[in-house]
Amino acid sequence: MGQVVLKGINKFFDSVHAVKDVNLQIRDKEFVVFVGPSGCGKTTTLRMIAGLEAISSGDISIDGNVVNELAPMDRDIAMVFQNYALYPHMSVYDNMAFGLKMRKFEKLEIDKRVLEAADILGIGELLKRRPRQLSGGQRQRVALGRAIVRHPRVFLFDEPLSNLDAKLRVQMRVELKKLHLRLGTTAIYVTHDQVEAMTLGDRVVVMKDGVVQQVGEPLELYNQPANKFVAGFIGSPAMNFAAVTVTEANGSLIAENSGLRIKLPDETAQRLRGHIGREVLLGVRPEDLTVADSADLDHPCFDAVIEVVEQLGSEILLDMKVGESIMVASVEPTARVRVGDKLRVAMRPSRLHVFDAQTEAAI
Amino acid sequence: MAISAVSDTTLREAPPPRRRRLLEDERWLAFVLLVPTIVLLGMFIAYPFIRGILLSVTSSRVGMPGDFVGLANFHKIFNDGIFRTAVYNTFLYTGVTTVFKLALGLWLAMLLNRNFRGKAFTRAFILLPFIIPTVLSTFAWKWMFDPTFSVLNWLLYHLGLITGRINWLGDPDLAMISIIIVNIWRGVPFFAISLLAGLQTISPELSEAAAIDGAKPWQRFWHITWPLLLPVTMVVVLFSVIQTFADFQIVYVMTGGGPANATHLFATYAYQIGIGTGLLSEGAAISLAMFPVLFLVVIIQLLYIRRVEVR
Numbered sequence: 001m002g003q004v005v006l007k008g009i010n011k012f013f014d015s016v017h018a019v020k021d022v023n024l025q026i027r028d029k030e031f032v033v034f035v036g037p038s039g040c041g042k043t044t045t046l047r048m049i050a051g052l053e054a055i056s057s058g059d060i061s062i063d064g065n066v067v068n069e070l071a072p073m074d075r076d077i078a079m080v081f082q083n084y085a086l087y088p089h090m091s092v093y094d095n096m097a098f099g100l101k102m103r104k105f106e107k108l109e110i111d112k113r114v115l116e117a118a119d120i121l122g123i124g125e126l127l128k129r130r131p132r133q134l135s136g137g138q139r140q141r142v143a144l145g146r147a148i149v150r151h152p153r154v155f156l157f158d159e160p161l162s163n164l165d166a167k168l169r170v171q172m173r174v175e176l177k178k179l180h181l182r183l184g185t186t187a188i189y190v191t192h193d194q195v196e197a198m199t200l201g202d203r204v205v206v207m208k209d210g211v212v213q214q215v216g217e218p219l220e221l222y223n224q225p226a227n228k229f230v231a232g233f234i235g236s237p238a239m240n241f242a243a244v245t246v247t248e249a250n251g252s253l254i255a256e257n258s259g260l261r262i263k264l265p266d267e268t269a270q271r272l273r274g275h276i277g278r279e280v281l282l283g284v285r286p287e288d289l290t291v292a293d294s295a296d297l298d299h300p301c302f303d304a305v306i307e308v309v310e311q312l313g314s315e316i317l318l319d320m321k322v323g324e325s326i327m328v329a330s331v332e333p334t335a336r337v338r339v340g341d342k343l344r345v346a347m348r349p350s351r352l353h354v355f356d357a358q359t360e361a362a363i
Numbered sequence: 364m365a366i367s368a369v370s371d372t373t374l375r376e377a378p379p380p381r382r383r384r385l386l387e388d389e390r391w392l393a394f395v396l397l398v399p400t401i402v403l404l405g406m407f408i409a410y411p412f413i414r415g416i417l418l419s420v421t422s423s424r425v426g427m428p429g430d431f432v433g434l435a436n437f438h439k440i441f442n443d444g445i446f447r448t449a450v451y452n453t454f455l456y457t458g459v460t461t462v463f464k465l466a467l468g469l470w471l472a473m474l475l476n477r478n479f480r481g482k483a484f485t486r487a488f489i490l491l492p493f494i495i496p497t498v499l500s501t502f503a504w505k506w507m508f509d510p511t512f513s514v515l516n517w518l519l520y521h522l523g524l525i526t527g528r529i530n531w532l533g534d535p536d537l538a539m540i541s542i543i544i545v546n547i548w549r550g551v552p553f554f555a556i557s558l559l560a561g562l563q564t565i566s567p568e569l570s571e572a573a574a575i576d577g578a579k580p581w582q583r584f585w586h587i588t589w590p591l592l593l594p595v596t597m598v599v600v601l602f603s604v605i606q607t608f609a610d611f612q613i614v615y616v617m618t619g620g621g622p623a624n625a626t627h628l629f630a631t632y633a634y635q636i637g638i639g640t641g642l643l644s645e646g647a648a649i650s651l652a653m654f655p656v657l658f659l660v661v662i663i664q665l666l667y668i669r670r671v672e673v674r
Binding site: 050051052071072073077078079081082083085087088089098099102103146150 | 579
């Protein structure tokens with residue numbers, strides 16, 4: 001079992017309110033990812049779950065028992081640190097065995113568990129080496145091994161992949177996912193990389209300035225972001241935003257600013273009935289923008305001038321000037337476009353997001 | 364202007380003089396650059412050292428060149444009761460102070476390694492005993508141990524722990540304890556600051572990882588902090604041993620080797636015999652007797668440093 005419940009968690013560092021009233025229920029066997037920009041409180045939250053940081057108020061419970069006052073060693077958790085935190089003076093074997101030795105396991109059992117973990121991670125050859133003789137990826141595996149051998153109730157990961165190069169990171173990400181499927185241990189994972197969050201998490205917790213912005217499955221966050229921050233943070237390239245004023249003409253709603261004027265599709269218009277005459281933020285993802293052709297006649301369209309063409313092979317990113325602002329569109333790699341071209345761009349009507357201009361919450 | 368520019372060019376184009384060509388050769392250049400160091404080391408270390416050895420095998424005194432006497436001086440001092448006391452004292456003094464300096468220094472370093480208000484100030488403050496000239500601070504200590512004016516006695520008396528005066532520097536054992544206390548007081552900052560520097564190179568994540576792994580505080584110290592700090596500790600201890608073994612100032616100021624020659628160390632006894640009594644050759648023999656021990660310590664240190672570097 002490994003059910004973790006956070007109830008009204010707060011953390012103050014002197015006068016800084018680092019984590020604000022976090023409530024979360026993490027189910028057994030679930031892989032939950034905390035994601036957000038640096039300083040958003042995600043690592044602090046993780047360290048509070050680990051017991052490395054005292055909580056200022058609230059309750060943390062693991063499998064129904066409040067662990068606020070328990071030392072890290074008594075919480076039955078294992079943690080993988082950003083810099084691996086391998087003991088430099090011990091061999092790989094001893095690094096992995098350390099936790100079991102401290103817990104007074106039988107020598108045979110220690111041996112069995114270390115070899116088993118080494119086998120799972122493919123580091124059986126390295127057991128006699130010292131950490132400094134290992135590559136970054138190997139160190140990462142040893143750090144994982146040290147967590148696995150303990151068979152804890154919960155794994156805690158603190159940006160474990162951020163020190164690896166891009167290629168290795170992708171590879172380790174896949175292995176982590178496989179490992180979780182195989183072991184089925186509850187995992188809480190902290191990262192600032194939204195791709196890691198989307199690919200690894202059963203559920204993702206987006207944080208900003210110590211406040212949980214949204215909790216949900218990856219696609220839920222992607223398709224129904226709760227506010228402008230989540231919409232902009234999840235997805236790459238980021239969502240385009242345009243401040244527009246909502247007006248009514250001939251029974252339909254129009255959104256306009258200096259650069260664009262579009263007729264809002266019915267579904268969006270429904271939601272904006274109460275905002276006529278006011279300013280709202282229109283959000284649209286780059287892949288929901290297309291170069292308009294005859295099929296898009298009834299889609300909202302606007303004019304744009306291409307400023308930069310980024311050829312990625314599988315797609316082309318167009319940086320376009322729309323009125324005063326810049327928008328990015330992701331278009332088919334076959335599109336024939338050049339810098340300076342004037343385009344008519346169509347929006348996929350069902351994929352339009354709108355946010356309140358003041359609160360930035362989704363409307 | 365124009366003329367000087369022209370002459371500059373001619374100078375540059377002229378074939379370099381022989382001396383300059385020699386300096387282009389790296390072997391010669393290395394030698395030339397080393398000369399000042401060689402001269403300084405030779406004048407102030409090698410020459411006095413060799414003079415000391417030559418002196419120790421003669422019978423010279425102040426005002427008397429003396430004759431070659433072989434190892435007679437060494438034979439004499441090894442049969443000298445005070446010399447034996449001095450040898451014993453030096454080992455005791457070095458051993459006891461080093462243990463205490465290490466223990467207290469490590470404890471202090473661990474405390475200073477924590478986060479607290481006024482951390483920077485405290486760290487600087489700790490260094491004071493190390494910064495004050497030893498002779499001055501030792502004079503202050505001498506006052507505190509003075510049989511008549513002793514602030515220590517006053518304190519102990521008013522705390523009700525003693526009824527009469529303690530003659531700190533008049534009793535052989537107490538005098539030894541006193542100089543040991545002063546040496547510890549003076550040496551702890553060096554240990555504390557050096558070990559603190561060592562502690563700061565150890566990532567706090569390691570301790571956290573060990574805490575999660577189930578290690579209790581003293582286990583974290585024993586399995587993580589201590590082994591990782593060991594290289595620094597070794598170097599600091601060896602430096603301190605060399606310093607303490609050849610210590611002079613504290614004993615000279617506090618007791619002058621007394622009472623009744625009970626607190627002499629190698630250095631103070633060598634000074635008393637060589638300069639005080641004027642038996643230059645015998646004094647040289649006494650100070651040379653320190654050499655084998657210090658040599659051994661230096662060898663150990665060099666070997667250890669090399670091993671750590673290789674690892």
